[in-house]
Amino acid sequence: MQDIFSYIDDHAEEYLESLFVACRQPSISSQNVGIREMAHLVNDMFTNVGLKSEILETENHPLVYAESEGYDSVKTLTCYNHYDVQPPEPLDEWLSEPFSPEIRDGRIYARGVADNKGNIIARLSAIDAWLKVRGTLPVKMKFIVDGEEEIGSPNLKFFPDMYPDKLATDGILWEGGSKDVGGPVHVSLGVKGMLYVEMRVRTAASDLHSSNAAIVDNPAWILVRALNTLKDADGNIMINGFNDKVVPETDLERHYLEKMFFDEKATLEFFGIEKFLDGVSGYELKRRNLFAPTCNIAGIVAGYTGEGAKTVLPGSALVKMDLRLVPNQDPEEILSLLRNHLDRHGFENIELVVHSTAHPFKTSPDHPLASSVIKCAKTVYGTEPIVYVNCSGTSPIYSLCKKTGIGAVQVGVANEDCRAHAPNENIFVQDYIDGIKLIAAVMDDFSRV
Amino acid sequence: MQDIFSYIDDHAEEYLESLFVACRQPSISSQNVGIREMAHLVNDMFTNVGLKSEILETENHPLVYAESEGYDSVKTLTCYNHYDVQPPEPLDEWLSEPFSPEIRDGRIYARGVADNKGNIIARLSAIDAWLKVRGTLPVKMKFIVDGEEEIGSPNLKFFPDMYPDKLATDGILWEGGSKDVGGPVHVSLGVKGMLYVEMRVRTAASDLHSSNAAIVDNPAWILVRALNTLKDADGNIMINGFNDKVVPETDLERHYLEKMFFDEKATLEFFGIEKFLDGVSGYELKRRNLFAPTCNIAGIVAGYTGEGAKTVLPGSALVKMDLRLVPNQDPEEILSLLRNHLDRHGFENIELVVHSTAHPFKTSPDHPLASSVIKCAKTVYGTEPIVYVNCSGTSPIYSLCKKTGIGAVQVGVANEDCRAHAPNENIFVQDYIDGIKLIAAVMDDFSRV
Numbered sequence: 001m002q003d004i005f006s007y008i009d010d011h012a013e014e015y016l017e018s019l020f021v022a023c024r025q026p027s028i029s030s031q032n033v034g035i036r037e038m039a040h041l042v043n044d045m046f047t048n049v050g051l052k053s054e055i056l057e058t059e060n061h062p063l064v065y066a067e068s069e070g071y072d073s074v075k076t077l078t079c080y081n082h083y084d085v086q087p088p089e090p091l092d093e094w095l096s097e098p099f100s101p102e103i104r105d106g107r108i109y110a111r112g113v114a115d116n117k118g119n120i121i122a123r124l125s126a127i128d129a130w131l132k133v134r135g136t137l138p139v140k141m142k143f144i145v146d147g148e149e150e151i152g153s154p155n156l157k158f159f160p161d162m163y164p165d166k167l168a169t170d171g172i173l174w175e176g177g178s179k180d181v182g183g184p185v186h187v188s189l190g191v192k193g194m195l196y197v198e199m200r201v202r203t204a205a206s207d208l209h210s211s212n213a214a215i216v217d218n219p220a221w222i223l224v225r226a227l228n229t230l231k232d233a234d235g236n237i238m239i240n241g242f243n244d245k246v247v248p249e250t251d252l253e254r255h256y257l258e259k260m261f262f263d264e265k266a267t268l269e270f271f272g273i274e275k276f277l278d279g280v281s282g283y284e285l286k287r288r289n290l291f292a293p294t295c296n297i298a299g300i301v302a303g304y305t306g307e308g309a310k311t312v313l314p315g316s317a318l319v320k321m322d323l324r325l326v327p328n329q330d331p332e333e334i335l336s337l338l339r340n341h342l343d344r345h346g347f348e349n350i351e352l353v354v355h356s357t358a359h360p361f362k363t364s365p366d367h368p369l370a371s372s373v374i375k376c377a378k379t380v381y382g383t384e385p386i387v388y389v390n391c392s393g394t395s396p397i398y399s400l401c402k403k404t405g406i407g408a409v410q411v412g413v414a415n416e417d418c419r420a421h422a423p424n425e426n427i428f429v430q431d432y433i434d435g436i437k438l439i440a441a442v443m444d445d446f447s448r449v
Numbered sequence: 450m451q452d453i454f455s456y457i458d459d460h461a462e463e464y465l466e467s468l469f470v471a472c473r474q475p476s477i478s479s480q481n482v483g484i485r486e487m488a489h490l491v492n493d494m495f496t497n498v499g500l501k502s503e504i505l506e507t508e509n510h511p512l513v514y515a516e517s518e519g520y521d522s523v524k525t526l527t528c529y530n531h532y533d534v535q536p537p538e539p540l541d542e543w544l545s546e547p548f549s550p551e552i553r554d555g556r557i558y559a560r561g562v563a564d565n566k567g568n569i570i571a572r573l574s575a576i577d578a579w580l581k582v583r584g585t586l587p588v589k590m591k592f593i594v595d596g597e598e599e600i601g602s603p604n605l606k607f608f609p610d611m612y613p614d615k616l617a618t619d620g621i622l623w624e625g626g627s628k629d630v631g632g633p634v635h636v637s638l639g640v641k642g643m644l645y646v647e648m649r650v651r652t653a654a655s656d657l658h659s660s661n662a663a664i665v666d667n668p669a670w671i672l673v674r675a676l677n678t679l680k681d682a683d684g685n686i687m688i689n690g691f692n693d694k695v696v697p698e699t700d701l702e703r704h705y706l707e708k709m710f711f712d713e714k715a716t717l718e719f720f721g722i723e724k725f726l727d728g729v730s731g732y733e734l735k736r737r738n739l740f741a742p743t744c745n746i747a748g749i750v751a752g753y754t755g756e757g758a759k760t761v762l763p764g765s766a767l768v769k770m771d772l773r774l775v776p777n778q779d780p781e782e783i784l785s786l787l788r789n790h791l792d793r794h795g796f797e798n799i800e801l802v803v804h805s806t807a808h809p810f811k812t813s814p815d816h817p818l819a820s821s822v823i824k825c826a827k828t829v830y831g832t833e834p835i836v837y838v839n840c841s842g843t844s845p846i847y848s849l850c851k852k853t854g855i856g857a858v859q860v861g862v863a864n865e866d867c868r869a870h871a872p873n874e875n876i877f878v879q880d881y882i883d884g885i886k887l888i889a890a891v892m893d894d895f896s897r898v
Contacts (some may be wrong), residue, residue, distance in 0.1 A: 192660070197759045210771050211641070211841040213745035214737045220746035221680065228677040231670065238556025272654025272764075276664045287664045296662035297669035298761045303748035304769060309645045309804035311771050312747045312841075315721075319669075320753060322659050322760050355758035390580045392660040394760075 001379075005439050007133045010127070010432050015125040016108070018045065021433065022083075022117045023101040023110035029084035029151045035061045038083050042145055044118065049128045051143070056163070058167045059153035062146030065166055068127070068141040075447055077369070078142040078169040080151030080400060080408070081120040085112035086421045093423035107426040110402075114418035116175045120145060122413050122432060123173065126439035138447035141170060144400070149175065152356060157399040160266055171369030171446065172395060173439070174221035177412030179431055184383045185438070187373050188410035190362025190390035191397055192293070193325035195334050196355040199223065199342075202316040207303065220302040226347045227319065228285035230295055233370040235278065237295045239341045245328045249291055252365050253389040261386055262286050290390040294324040320355075324394065331357035362390050363407035368449040369442075373409050376441035380434055385411075411438065450828075453889050455599035458580045464623035465557070465575040467494065469882065471532075471566045472550040472559035478600045484510045487532050491569065491594055494656050498577045500592070505612070506606035510596030514615055515588045516577070524896055526818070527591040527618040529849060529857070530569040531598030534561035535870045542872035556875040563867035563876045565624045569594065571881060572622065575888035586895035591618060593849070598624065601805060606848040617857055620818030620895065622888070623711050623846060626861030628880055633710075635830045635857035636822050637813025638845055639839035640775035641742070644783050645804040648672065648791075651765040656752060659760040669751040675796045676768060679744055684727065688790045693776045698740055701814050701839040710835055711735050715883045739839040743773040769804075773843065782805035808847035811839050812856035817898040818891075819893070822858050825890040827884055834860075847873070860887065 008015070022045070022235065023296030038057050039062045046053035053066035063083065090112045094104040099334050101110035106116075123143075144166070146153055160167050179185040201219040208216060219408040234240050264281055268274065276285055302317030306308035314378035323338075325331060335354060342350050363370055365387060377385035397408045413435035419425045457464070471494070472771030488511045489506050499799035504516035510533065535737040537547035537560045545551040550559035557567075572592070579586050590795040593615070595602055600796035609616050628634040657665060681687050698706065713730055717723065723735055751766030753759035774780060784803060791799050812819055814836060826834035846857045868874045 110657040194760075196760070201720060208720060209842075210743075210745045210747055211773065211843070212720070212738075213743035213771075213773065214741040215729070215734055216720060216722060216839060217726045220677075220748055221684070222748050224673050224676045224746070225682070227670075227673045233674065235670070271657060271661070271665055273652060273665060277666045278666070287662055289661075292663040294659075295658045295669055296760075296762060297673070297752065298659055298759060299752035299754045299763070300669050301750050301754035302764070303746065305748045305750035305767075309769065310747060310772070311643075311645070311745075313745060314748070317749070318754075320660075320758065322758070324660065324662065392663060393658075394660070 001441055001444060004129050004133050005437050008129050008433060008436050008440065015121070015436060016429065016432070018125060019108070019113065019118060022099045022121050023113050024099055027084050027112065028087050029061055029148050031087055035084065035147055039064055039147055042083050045124060046143065049124055050131055051141070058158070060155060063147060063159070064143065064145040065163070066143040068137050071140070071191055073137065073140040073447065076140040076142060076169040077443060077446055078144060078172045079123045080144050080172050081123070081175045082116050082144070082146035083120065083436045084139040084147050084150050085115070087152050088207045088423070090423060095424055103429060106430065107428050108217050108432065109424055109426045114414035114425050116149070117419035118270065118413045118427045118432055118435070119175060120433040123248060123439050126443065130438055130443065131325050135439045138444050141443070142166065153396045153399065154235050156396055159400060160403050167404065168398065171367070171404055172400065172408040172449050174395065174410040175412070176395070176414070177410040178416050178418070181415050181417055185377050185378060185381055185385045185411060186388060186393050187370070187385045188388040189365060189370055191360060191393060191395045192391065193329060193333040193360035193398070194356065194358045194394045195323040195325065196321070196357070197335065197338065198318055198320050198321070198353040200316065200351040200353060201319045201349055203355070204313070204315040208313040208315065210313045211239045215314050216313055218313055220314050220389070222347070222349070223300070223302070223317045223319055226342060226345065226350055227323055229341070229345045237293065239337050242293070243336065243442065245330070246293065247327050249287070249389070250364070253381070256365055256387045257286050257290065257390045258283060260388070262284055290388060291326055291391050293326050293329060296322050296324070298322050317347045324392070325360050326390070327360045328361055329360060331359060358394050358396055359402065361398040361401055361408065363409060365389055367407035369446055372442050372446040372449055373411050375447050376438055377411065380438045380441055450890055450893060452798055453578050453582050457578050457885050457889065460578070464570070465881070467574060468557070468562070468567060468570040469550045471570050471852065472562050473548055474546050475897060476533050476561065477536050478510055478597050480536055481880045484533065485595055488513055488596060488794060489831040491532050494573060495592065498573055499580055500576070502592070507607070509604060511594065512608070513594040513597060514593065514612070519584050520589070521588065522589040522775055522896065525589040525591060526591060526892060526895055527621045528572045528591050528672045529595070530572070531565050531595035531597050532562065532569065533599050535599050535716050537872070538820040539872060552878060556877050557704045557881065558873055558875045560874055560877040563863035563874050564869035565598070567862045567876045567881055567884070568624060568626070571884040572888050574885045575892065578885065578889055581890065587893050590892070591615065595689060602845045605845055608849060609852045616849065617854065619817070621849065621855055621857040623844065623857045623859040624861070625844065625863070626859040627863050627865050627867070630864050630866055633836045634826050634830055634860060635837060636826060636834045637837040637840050638814060638817070638819055640809060640842060640844045641840065642778060642780055642806065642809035642847065643807045643843045644774065644780040645675055645770070645806070646772070646773040646784065646787065647769050647802040647804060648675065649767045649829065653762070654759040655764045657764065659762045662762050665762055667762055669763050671796070671798070672749070672751070672766045672768055673797055675791060675794065676746070676788045678790070678794045686742065688786050690729055690740070691783065694779070696743065696776050697814070698736070698838070705814055705836045705838045706735050706739065707732060708836070709735055739837060740775055740840050742775050742778060742870065745771050745773070747771050773841070774809050775839070776809045776811055778809060780808060807843050807845055808849055808851065810847040810857065812858060814838055816856035818856050818858050818895055821891050821895040821898055822860050825887055825894050826860065829887045831888055
């Protein structure tokens with residue numbers, strides 16, 4: 001691999017310029033700004049490197065699909081990425097223009113450079129280096145580049161049924177992934193699922209004067225009573241059947257969880273808290289973070305919430321909840337359990353409105369692609385990666401992988417303080433170059449495992 | 450009294466014009482608009498009728514105090530009123546200018562005409578009619594006219610200690626009071642007290658990503674658990690000691706409560722609800738409304754409450770509560786019970802912030818002023834008044850009456866649909882004229898009971 005690594009170092013300027021080109025094109029999915037231009041740009045960049053690329057229309061923003069052709073290979077490696085970005089606002093907090101990438105103190109600043117253009121172009125550059133140095137690729141490469149990731153990937157779930165041949169692969173490199181600043185890269189092998197649901201209760205036609213509180217029911221009290229049945233005093237989720245399908249961690253996952261580094265002190269400081277929930281630490285803290293399902297109040301509101309006092313009897317109340325799910329919990333099934341639970345406790349008058357669902361998905365650490373990425377990360381970075389056998393967060397991996405059970409691994413070029421979705425989004429130049437090398441190495445290693 | 454009633458009818462135009470003069474002067478206490486001009490206007494109007502009037506400075510808006518002099522009398526009757534009004538906004542919903550009173554369809558429209566200038570000027574006009582017809586007054590009359598009622602009467606509580614001689618009286622006609630449209634007038638003999646308190650809990654320095662919900666405590670859940678200890682499943686208030694000092698209704702109060710008309714059907718329709726709390730009706734409904742203390746959630750908020758979904762773990766949560774108190778509950782004592790309750794249940798981390806307190810206060814139906822008003826109302830209106838032996842609402846009566854135990858009776862000229870505090874505030878011309886007669890009659894009757 002040394003010849004390819006040297007080539008990447010020698011052509012760092014060229015690969016940086018490709019990334020700059022991608023970052024100069026705005027592609028804000030939620031505002032429909034520059035989306036079609038960006039899809040064409042990605043399509044052209046893929047074609048120029050030698051891939052067979054095409055734009056696949058959806059009901060909204062198009063996908064870009066590309067694959068390598070004409071090289072012998074027994075295995076296929078797919079990259080799932082997205083070319084859309086978050087809006088750059090608030091603009092006045094940017095130190096340089098969001099769509100004019102600029103290097104300062106070893107970091108590249110631009111909207112989308114971390115999430116997710118750095119990874120698209122690093123992966124594409126790895127292919128370019130292979131072809132330039134060896135004239136061939138060790139694996140068949142595929143790209144599925146979403147144009148709607150930042151708005152919830154509403155059309156991605158149709159891909160498996162519409163394009164089964166394009167989906168066929170031996171493993172997927174998922175879009176994200178992060179890295180400690182100056183420290184180890186993270187390799188993530190799973191995500192929690194989610195049921196995001198609103199509980200609404202209306203009692204009166206509108207807010208009333210609170211002098212009526214002795215004779216008119218209060219929807220906020222109804223919500224408080226209902227919420228209180230969802231958890232016991234120790235915080236255990238009491239929805240009947242909620243935990244029935246949860247599968248325990250495997251021995252191998254426990255092994256990785258035990259050796260996983262988690263900086264408790266820095267995390268407490270960052271959160272501005274004195275201790276973690278229930279005072280847990282060590283293994284149990286890490287286990288809960290990655291493997292415990294949650295039932296979170298993301299928002300609650302009723303009545304008067306401004307400054308000072310107003311004597312209101314609310315006419316309606318609502319709570320927004322996100323329930324993070326772990327294998328093998330099914331969000332639709334959990335919704336039905338929640339409905340049954342509320343009805344059984346006499347809360348038939350609480351309406352449930354679902355905002356989004358996502359299935360959990362995880363890949364075993366002994367999946368060939370996971371093994372390859374873990375091994376190559378150590379080679380390229382010189383230190384063991386931190387392996388997350390599952391994540392606390394959510395991503396629509398299941399929507400691509402559910403039918404085939406293909407493994408998916410997250411690894412990428414973004415530093416922990418990359419400020420994705422925020423002003424002054426950035427990645428380190430060095431992490432970008434190392435990221436190209438990592439993908440080049442994985443292509444080689446994965447072809448042989 | 451017929452001579453005085455006839456005089457009032459004959460001089461209706463003149464008394465209406467006095468009311469118009471008062472309504473033309475803006476006097477918005479919360480915006481400090483026209484306050485001093487209004488205090489001087491009231492002072493001048495009192496003086497012109499023949500009272501000895503003066504402006505009493507406070508730390509903020511002045512009071513106007515007036516009393517009759519030079520007429521023999523053994524008894525004193527005091528009117529508590531206020532010359533300040535609510536802001537007129539939203540202006541575009543007014544059909545005529547808020548400070549240009551106008552008569553349409555038998556109603557006078559103006560900001561403050563119902564709350565509370567109609568009552569000030571009706572009471573003053575009754576004095577004028579007595580003096581014009583009889584050349585004397587049957588009772589010594591006093592006026593305490595607040596300039597801060599619409600901002601919570603913060604300085605009224607100092608009046609008893611600063612002006613004990615001015616406070617001395619045999620009974621107080623309180624500022625408000627209402628009347629069914631085309632139906633009986635209401636005579637109210639008590640008010641609930643209030644503790645308005647905010648419960649605040651902060652866990653993290655700011656809102657966090659909800660993927661941390663498995664390891665970071667959620668202040669909204671803390672609040673839900675704490676709130677749930679305040680009431681049992683049947684809605685009974687469980688704060689230890691909360692009900693200890695509540696005094697039961699007297700036989701006389703029960704008698705009035707039994708015969709009190711309460712239009713359940715119209716109230717349900719107006720509130721837009723199908724049944725009252727716990728399905729109560731009849732006597733128990735009326736009893737709860739007037740005599741049951743409450744623990745109301747006036748507002749609750751945490752995390753994301755906008756449209757759609759946002760995966761937030763709130764850093765703080767708050768609930769605004771108004772607890773309506775009945776004789777002899779003391780708001781400061783209830784606050785201390787609440788603090789003890791939360792501490793005993795492990796919620797030492799919940800901060801309590803008090804916004805306002807008010808003591809309950811009630812006057813017995815056999816108090817001479819109450820008897821007089823009830824009797825005269827029947828004479829003037831031709832129908833029995835509806836006697837509220839207590840109210841569901843709150844008013845700072847206790848702050849004037851606590852030391853002396855003077856009785857206070859609410860009766861006034863505002864119709865039930867008078868739109869106090871809202872655009873197109875109004876009273877009926879006929880109710881205004883009848884209101885003048887009622888006060889004239891009460892002065893006479895009260896002098897003899």
